[in-house]
Amino acid sequence: MTDKPFSRQEIERRQQAIRDSLTATEAFVAFSFTASYYFSGAPIVHWGRPTITVVPQSVPVFTVTSAMEAPRLESLGHIHEVQVYTDSDGPSLPTALALLSRALQDRGIDSIAFDASMTPCSNLALLKELHSTLATRDGSADLNALRKVHSEEEIAQIRKAVATSDVGVNIILEEAKIGQPESDVVAMATRAMAEFSGANYPETEMSLRCYSQQGDRTLQPHSGTGGDPLTQGNLLQIVIEASAWQYLSAVERTVALGNLPAEQDAYFDTLIEAHEAALTAAQPGAPLSAPYHAANSIFTRDGFGESPVGTGLLRGVVSEWEGRIEEGNLRGYNNTPLQSGMVMSIEPYTFVPGVGATRHCDMVLITETGNECISKAPRGRLRIG
């Protein structure tokens, strides 16, 4: 595990791109994990110890971090100036902000843009106490304009996560049995994914998460795995969220457990048609709403009502905690155009009381001429038992 996630050229490209957005502002200050990683190349989740990367207009980039994370910044990132604090210096947030404030003042920086959509109010309030003349503005839109289109190096990370996810789907389709506890099914898939990624990407930090729901519990898509056995007649939802260097993919599958009741059966057919329609609609130049409308017209045609949820979201450095780009949601109102280099999950579904809320979810790259479905796991009418 010695490779850096990104090349120096890639990180310098990102730094220059945000400088180009600064105009009269003197620096971009990245407080969040997502933004600091984007500009430093080192994925350091804060865990109560801030890591802050500053991209000034006219002096070198620098990072404030803890002694604990400094070796990680050094080995994974591309930062030459580092300000380090330790746990002995006092509470971490005020300590880090005091270093930041002094560094800004030493460099004569009096105006900053920052990642306001991911920075706690307390950080800004405390920084302004320390540096009362500092002018601040929300730079989230500038940051997200960069983040929403991926480079080749970023896409390469996503491909690792997707290939690993496909392994998890495949082993479940091949080996899971009616009667096996859900928790055991997902543990089996997780282990297979760990073996695959360890063997194929030994120098990449991966995170693997596999969970499932069946029957009525699919109506709560963010509930965890239960201990119930796979039960004949249920729709099973498999969710695999793997990330490579924090680039998150989602590959999800709906699976029939044996023969389904008529209503579940009908929903599954509609779902498959809606999913294929959404994939087809994801074309460069079309709006982000296009996959939603394509899928939704099939849900409504078949009497399942309008989908109350979007049809997917831009992926990349995103987790359930941070990093989702609001204007990257595939929703009915979103007229943002799809562009080559965007990577998104396509996952149309709706909620049918008594039936469920299951979906197929694929990872799709928009290309110059169309799209590429990165995930290769079987889709369509899947069945166990």
Added chain:
Amino acid sequence: MTDKPFSRQEIERRQQAIRDSLTATEAFVAFSFTASYYFSGAPIVHWGRPTITVVPQSVPVFTVTSAMEAPRLESLGHIHEVQVYTDSDGPSLPTALALLSRALQDRGIDSIAFDASMTPCSNLALLKELHSTLATRDGSADLNALRKVHSEEEIAQIRKAVATSDVGVNIILEEAKIGQPESDVVAMATRAMAEFSGANYPETEMSLRCYSQQGDRTLQPHSGTGGDPLTQGNLLQIVIEASAWQYLSAVERTVALGNLPAEQDAYFDTLIEAHEAALTAAQPGAPLSAPYHAANSIFTRDGFGESPVGTGLLRGVVSEWEGRIEEGNLRGYNNTPLQSGMVMSIEPYTFVPGVGATRHCDMVLITETGNECISKAPRGRLRIG
């Protein structure tokens, strides 16, 4: 999976406790996952769709959430008034804040305290655009004063997570072999934990994470698992972070892989003595610094230098993303007294170039008369091979 994480009485106790801190302020608004869960009883990570719980001084508690999460709020929480938005209404943050603003104005609420340490600047800025006369103050200290001491119901969740973690440690100690890839070792432990928790706590949402480092990579404690085989002569660090309904425990072990070189051998002896000293020092009424100083005096006595990191932290609803309480860190400067009902990780260590930065980490409950080490996995001089 039908049980709620907490009883109605527990949630109402929390709501009343924060009301008692409000004085002239008219409501506490919980924007973050951590705070909204604390006051609603429903663990809903936002994933780009805010869930906001409001505890007013004199009218009923209410929650703003998405249609997607409303069933989860209903089934897990204790909230009777819910304002629901959908993905079709527009971008989620402005939509949720518009509902919140109207609800506050309908109730004549003009002043709020809120969880500023976990709420993005954008949320507050947008809310103030919508409700320009709203007075806001940072209520983080009031919230954390409640969160840092756990109730019996909270401790019960932590016990589930710890018991599950112990299963992971035990299987590694019993079954891992020199030569086995690290990724396979942690996958084996994760599967055993999933089986245990599925069988023993089928109605509890658990999250299981097991990772490891060995040799030089232990100097980066937050790096992930590699694919390298367990190698004779290395110190291995096993980290198990299991959570039950988002209550996070950490059980970690240092393991000798066969015979160690002299320096590693000496560090391991010192580490064990420092760990036992820190456990002994965790007594009600002593400061949170006591375990740090107890361990550190042994590290310095034996020539390993002063530890640049704290000796643990208050646990509970905390993740690497959110929820850590700064005044709950076991660090040298922290004179906050230990109280009965606090639960913390005790994990003294230091960084020794060429040797590593490994540790034993246990979960400890402060009692009226002393402490209870909740984790029961073997500690001391552990060995594989």
